Amino acid sequence: MAVRLVLAAGLVLLLTALGVTLAQSAPRAAGSNHVPEIEEAVKLKRKGGRHCQDGETIPGNAAALRLLIGTYGRPVPEMSVSARRPGGERVTAGERSAGGREGRVDIPVERVENSASGVRVCVRVGGPGRSVLYGAGGRVRLEWMRPGSESWFALAPTVAHRFGLGRASVAGSLLLPFAALLLLAAWAAAVRLVLREVGS
Amino acid sequence: MRIRERLSLIPSAAWWCVAVAFLNVAVWSVVVPPFQVPDETSHLAYVQQLAETGEVPNDSDAGVFSDEQARLIEALQFSTTVGRPGEGTIWSESEDRAVDAVEDAPLTGSNAGGIQSNSNQPPLYYLLGAGVYWASPSDGLLDRLVLVRLLSAVLAALTTLFVFLFLREVLAESWTWTVGAMAVAFQPTFGFISGAVTPDALLFTASAALFLTLARVFRHGLTLERGLAIGGVLAVGSLAKLNFLALIPGAVAGLLLLAWRSPDRVRLLRAAGIAVGVLGIAALAYVAVNLSLWDRSAWGGGLATASTNVTGGSEGIEPIGLAERLGYTWQLYLPRLPFMNDQFAYFPPYATWFKGGIGVFGWLDTRFPNWTYTLALIITLPLALLAVAAVVQRRHVLVARWPELLTYGLMVAGVLVSIGFSGVRYRKDTGFIFEQTRYLLPFLPLYASLVALAALGAGRRFGRPLGAAIVVLAMGHGLFAQLLVIGRFYA
Numbered sequence: 001m002a003v004r005l006v007l008a009a010g011l012v013l014l015l016t017a018l019g020v021t022l023a024q025s026a027p028r029a030a031g032s033n034h035v036p037e038i039e040e041a042v043k044l045k046r047k048g049g050r051h052c053q054d055g056e057t058i059p060g061n062a063a064a065l066r067l068l069i070g071t072y073g074r075p076v077p078e079m080s081v082s083a084r085r086p087g088g089e090r091v092t093a094g095e096r097s098a099g100g101r102e103g104r105v106d107i108p109v110e111r112v113e114n115s116a117s118g119v120r121v122c123v124r125v126g127g128p129g130r131s132v133l134y135g136a137g138g139r140v141r142l143e144w145m146r147p148g149s150e151s152w153f154a155l156a157p158t159v160a161h162r163f164g165l166g167r168a169s170v171a172g173s174l175l176l177p178f179a180a181l182l183l184l185a186a187w188a189a190a191v192r193l194v195l196r197e198v199g200s
Numbered sequence: 201m202r203i204r205e206r207l208s209l210i211p212s213a214a215w216w217c218v219a220v221a222f223l224n225v226a227v228w229s230v231v232v233p234p235f236q237v238p239d240e241t242s243h244l245a246y247v248q249q250l251a252e253t254g255e256v257p258n259d260s261d262a263g264v265f266s267d268e269q270a271r272l273i274e275a276l277q278f279s280t281t282v283g284r285p286g287e288g289t290i291w292s293e294s295e296d297r298a299v300d301a302v303e304d305a306p307l308t309g310s311n312a313g314g315i316q317s318n319s320n321q322p323p324l325y326y327l328l329g330a331g332v333y334w335a336s337p338s339d340g341l342l343d344r345l346v347l348v349r350l351l352s353a354v355l356a357a358l359t360t361l362f363v364f365l366f367l368r369e370v371l372a373e374s375w376t377w378t379v380g381a382m383a384v385a386f387q388p389t390f391g392f393i394s395g396a397v398t399p400d401a402l403l404f405t406a407s408a409a410l411f412l413t414l415a416r417v418f419r420h421g422l423t424l425e426r427g428l429a430i431g432g433v434l435a436v437g438s439l440a441k442l443n444f445l446a447l448i449p450g451a452v453a454g455l456l457l458l459a460w461r462s463p464d465r466v467r468l469l470r471a472a473g474i475a476v477g478v479l480g481i482a483a484l485a486y487v488a489v490n491l492s493l494w495d496r497s498a499w500g501g502g503l504a505t506a507s508t509n510v511t512g513g514s515e516g517i518e519p520i521g522l523a524e525r526l527g528y529t530w531q532l533y534l535p536r537l538p539f540m541n542d543q544f545a546y547f548p549p550y551a552t553w554f555k556g557g558i559g560v561f562g563w564l565d566t567r568f569p570n571w572t573y574t575l576a577l578i579i580t581l582p583l584a585l586l587a588v589a590a591v592v593q594r595r596h597v598l599v600a601r602w603p604e605l606l607t608y609g610l611m612v613a614g615v616l617v618s619i620g621f622s623g624v625r626y627r628k629d630t631g632f633i634f635e636q637t638r639y640l641l642p643f644l645p646l647y648a649s650l651v652a653l654a655a656l657g658a659g660r661r662f663g664r665p666l667g668a669a670i671v672v673l674a675m676g677h678g679l680f681a682q683l684l685v686i687g688r689f690y691a
Binding site: 197 | 213216217219220223224226227230231233234275276277280281284287288289290291292293294295296299303338340342343345346374375377378379382385386664665666667668669671672673675676679680682683686687690691
């Protein structure tokens with residue numbers, strides 16, 4: 001009886017912790033250009049400095065661009081971003097007003113519905129004084145953020161989609177639910193076994 | 201007795217534990233993206249080289265990855281993902297199409313063979329992997345990686361079976377066998393490593409089998425058949441990974457101790473001789489294959505590495521004094537003594553071993569938040585005290601079993617010292633840290649015993665409920681570790 005109670009209480013506690021964890025909301029990334037932030041990639045010395053990068057991919061559902069900027073202690077100046085295809089067609093654009101401390105900043109952009117490749121992304125940093133954008137090899141790290149703040153529950157379909165990419169599996173986005181089912185089977189077997197072997 | 205009859209003697213609970221371990225490790229093998237387990241890139245390269253050419257990677261002029269694997273690593277953005285916990289794996293359809301394009305391209309898988317970190321390792325796991333590689337119905341490398349990972353999961357299930365059977369030998373209370381084996385089946389570091397392409401999976405299996413066979417001979421006597429079994433296990437372990445060699449002196453000392461204390465000394469020595477003989481035959485076969493087929497040194501370079509670690513240096517290699525090696529090794533596991541030079545800027549028993557046991561994933565780049573390790577310590581300490589209490593309660597039994605305990609102690613010491621000596625050499629040569637918790641996973645049977653003892657330490661009334669609680673805790677631990685990895689790579 002005691003073992004049954006402990007198992008029940010433990011599983012309830014566990015599922016509660018799981019629910020609380022998965023309900024936690026936070027801004028989520030849509031994707032990045034995989035450039036590491038290991039050095040000062042671009043130094044902007046003049047007022048209104050601008051930096052452009054070609055061949056970028058903007059992931060679907062991107063609603064903000066996150067950058068790491070250094071301003072030598074000054075507040076972050078006004079910033080804007082624009083993204084265009086080679087033909088000049090605008091993919092998205094946005095701006096951020098001045099203010100806040102140097103570090104990671106998000107520039108809100110018009111939401112991108114579908115992924116766009118081969119895009120030229122230009123970042124303009126306004127205001128007086130020098131600033132630096134971080135990345136590697138002269139390329140700035142561009143991290144695209146999804147709109148607003150999402151819980152894991154809300155993000156689950158996206159995670160399931162990503163889970164199926166870059167793999168041998170033909171299951172695609174069903175691979176994550178399949179893994180969850182396998183784990184559930186392991187749990188069911190473990191609980192049954194504990195009831196039988198430890199509880200008797 | 202026939203194999204089928206022997207298998208029928210195994211309790212059904214053991215098979216349930218096997219099923220649970222396989223399912224859980226299979227989940228790990230799916231959760232972790234390709235190559236995101238330490239050294240999986242080089243282990244898969246070894247498997248592919250062996251499968252495609254019949255050769256081990258030993259060519260100083262060749263590249264370390266085949267065109268197929270190199271392009272795949274590139275398409276999967278491995279170099280920009282590894283070591284950077286803020287960087288997920290590929291998330292876009294266009295990146296996925298790039299991976300598919302590599303898989304569909306007519307790229308060769310047989311033009312590697314360059315020397316890398318695992319080239320001096322013996323080939324048994326890789327041979328098994330090569331068999332799976334060839335048996336794969338698909339010739340895509342990612343498909344083959346999945347199947348070789350599942351081979352590792354099967355080995356993990358086998359390891360759990362041996363752990364269960366070990367507990368059956370050493371503990372009288374049958375319910376504790378399930379508790380200990382379940383703790384292993386859900387152990388996240390074990391699942392994470394065993395869900396990958398790595399010879400560690402076979403190392404853990406062979407180590408668990410060695411503990412089991414020794415426990416059996418200490419209880420039921422050393423017969424010729426059991427000597428043969430121990431010899432087989434020693435051979436498999438030695439041909440799986442060099443780390444296993446550190447267990448052998450302790451195991452052989454145990455057999456000699458057993459023979460020395462027996463009135464039938466000659467018969468036991470003969471059985472022990474069979475064990476050592478089987479190991480010797482396997483070693484000779486390995487040497488012969490190295491010299492004749494693979495055109496490399498007798499021991500494949502493994503013995504030279506081990507020798508350098510043990511002696512502290514050899515020709516052309518900067519020596520390391522014995523005091524430094526001992527000081528380093530001591531401080532890996534215990535607080536520094538006043539006369540020792542400070543070897544670490546952190547406290548390895550906690551920072552390396554404990555935290556690693558709770559969970560450090562990816563290429564050591566994916567960790568729980570710090571408060572999680574503190575919470576884990578708060579939970580672990582009372583359990584450890586209960587295990588100590590159970591040991592104290594059973595001290596009379598344990599004292600009577602001193603030869604067996606001494607054997608296990610020597611095996612543990614062998615591995616701990618080998619980690620220390622290898623670690624100090626590695627740090628001297630590269631400046632990097634060598635130690636990882638997975639190096640302690642050959643002791644899974646002892647870990648399971650401690651877990652079971654903790655439950656027993658709670659006494660007759662609370663032991664079983666605590667055992668059930670430990671299993672739920674292990675399940676939750678495993679689940680949140682998998683969520684951590686999912687969050688790291690896909691969210």
